Amino acid sequence: MSFISYVIRGISLGSVYSIIALGYTMVYGIAKMLNFAHGDVIMIGGFIIFTIMSTMGLNPLIAVIVAIILCTLLGITIERIAYKPLRKAPSLAVLITAIGVSYFLQNFALLIFGADTKSFTSVINVPDLKLAGGNLTIAGETLVTIPLCIIIMIALTTFVKKSKTGRGMVAVSEDRDAAILMGVNVNRTIAITFAIGSALAAVASALMFSSYPSLSSASGAMPGIKAFVAAVFGGIGSIPGAMIGGILLGIIEILGRAYISSQLADAIVFFVLILVLLIKPTGILGKQIQEKV
Amino acid sequence: MKMKPAKQVSNSTRSNLITIGAIIIVYIICQIMIANGSISNLMKGLLIPLCYYSIMAVSLNLTVGILGELSLGHAGFMCIGAFASAFFSKVTVDTIPNVFIRFTLAILIGALAAALLGSLIGTVVLRLRGDYLAIVTLAFNEIIKNVMNVLYIGVDSEGVHFSIKDAASLNLEEGGQTIVNGPRGITGTPKDATFGIAILLLILTFIIIINLVNSRSGRAIMAIRDNRIAAESMGIDITKFKILAFTISASLAGVAGVLYSHNISTLIATQKNFGYNMSIMILVFVVLGGIGNLRGSIIAAVVLTLLPEYLRFMQDYRMIIYAIVLIVMMIFNWNPKCIAWRKNHSIKGYLAMLFNKQKKEA
Secondary structure, X not given: XXXXXXXXXXXXXXXXXXXXXXXXXXXXXXXXXXXXXXXXXXXHHHHHHHHHHHHOOOOHHHHHHHHHHHHHHHHHHHHHHHHHHHOOOOHHHHHHHHHHHHHHHXXXXXXXXXXXXXXXXXXXXXXXXXXXXXXXXXXXXXXXHHHHHHHHHHHHHHHHHHOHHHHHHHHHHHOHHHHHHOOOOHHHHHHHXXXXXXXXXXXXXXXXXXXXXXXXXXXXXXXXXXXXXHHHHHOOOOHHHHHHHHHHHHHHHHHHHHHHOOOOHHHHHHHHHHHHHHHOOOOOOOOOOOOOO | OOOOOOOOOOHHHHHHHHHHHHHHHHHHHHHHHHHHOOOOHHHHHHHHHHHHHHHHHHHHHHHHHHOOOOOOOHHHHHHHHHHHHHHHHHHHOOOOOOHHHHHHHHHHHHHHHHHHHHHHHHHHHOOOOHHHHHHHHHHHHHHHXXXXXXXXXXXXXXXXXXXXXOOHHHOOOOOOEEEEEHHHOEEOOOOOXXXXXXXXXXXXXXXXXXXXXXXHHHHHHHHHHHOHHHHHHOOOOHHHHHHHHHHHHHHHHHHHHHHHHXXXXXXXXXXXXXXXXXXXXXXXXXXXXXXXXXXXXHHHXXXXXXXXXXXXXXXXXXXXXXXHHHHHHHHHHHOHHHHHHHHHOOHHHHHHHHHHHHHHHO
């Protein structure tokens, strides 16, 4: 029974990773940049929810909605100020800028909220589910996280496939110049991508900090990196890839922590990533791009 | 700048000699200041770190600038170099009393350990391209750091014992010594690193990379960077040269690690010193100093290490200012509008204008 409960916890953690990974994978697909600051947007989202709930004592739902709105604005602002001027710059320059933004957000949070770790109150108020005569307990957070992740995934896939903006996104990611010729507003498309990614980051922060309640200015960095690993794992640029990668990563991490070594759990995750990339260099669902001479 | 260059010395050689000369002059000035006592304790403590950050930046520039592959795992090699050499120094602290011989051997061992790991990781990693390569180097970095945190190594008369569980499971006999103590790391490494040796190693690193760049191998490596397919069709063994550059870069990072571990009393692998944060910090030095420009790497490493220290009076705001400086510099460097503005308002341009006016007046 404990194995099943570990797997369920893994899927739950993996769902959070895949929601974060979506932000990475969409931004990478469209703007061709590693947005290192994405993890820190999650942390900011966590602090917004924490502040509204604990300090102002408002309803969790309101807190989450405010966090989504503020994170979306934050994402658009970051894109406008830091990344837009560098649209034609080499990718390394954009990467360093993203690192700069990440430093900025972390230290900004450190300045405003202090260095001590906050204990996050769960935004999810669902009782735990007891199965098999109490042998198998599924946490309330898990019961919300997994279905929510599936809904987000379906909604996003539909949006990208069916809506005009979504198809614009696909066009920009496949061939930016051709997309411009076809009348796609590239700047607007990239801004929308950042907005969606950041809104998802806020959702992910609500789910993640509800299950893992320690919140500090550095607590966004590692989940961010792991979500990025998940995105690479599933094939960066692919939406279903992000979901598969995220869930696999979550399961590997929880099982590794339970059965092998709790200190080596992160190392195991990264080791599996390396193995996957050696067998399939563009990730599980990644497209192999033929090289032209 | 009015010095006449010697004949047959190329521009790049002269510029490299100037860099080495500048390092030596800075060293002499620092020594005079230390002798005078006109240097603050804070600065004094920063002298060796400045050297190993510079070595890290210069050696990463070999991977990023000369080889053209983005590596986010440079701190991992520093970690290996630090642990291997600290282990050696601690074991031999009684058997080799001569500091010079012991530290030289420690440097060689640190470099060798990092080179071995570098060639191993290089063989695996260099099959991938671009951002995939970057994330895998980051992954290796995290694995190295994590493994160092669970590794226990002890020494007794029977030899070396390993464990990844705890110190007790090493089964050391009486009189045996636990050297690497898991998350508590290595304590009591002899503080063999001095500012003089650190400067010497920095100059050596610089010369090694300059010589590599100007050699046949270096030209092959740069050809791979500029056009892989063209280089391959010219008969250059891509894998061999890529691994060569990556290994040299790793071993030099190992040397930086040796300096690091012999400058502090307790060596622990944390997120801050050997995690990807450090790798990224070094990458920032390389990019801000100019990709492929070794002198720039050293200058950027020194300036960006000193900047947060000199911003200390601003207390909590200093890292925010550091971040803003980073973003603004990148935008100033690369935004098309800024590039155009710089062209119109450059000092050289003004000087040229002034000069032309004077010419006309004359």
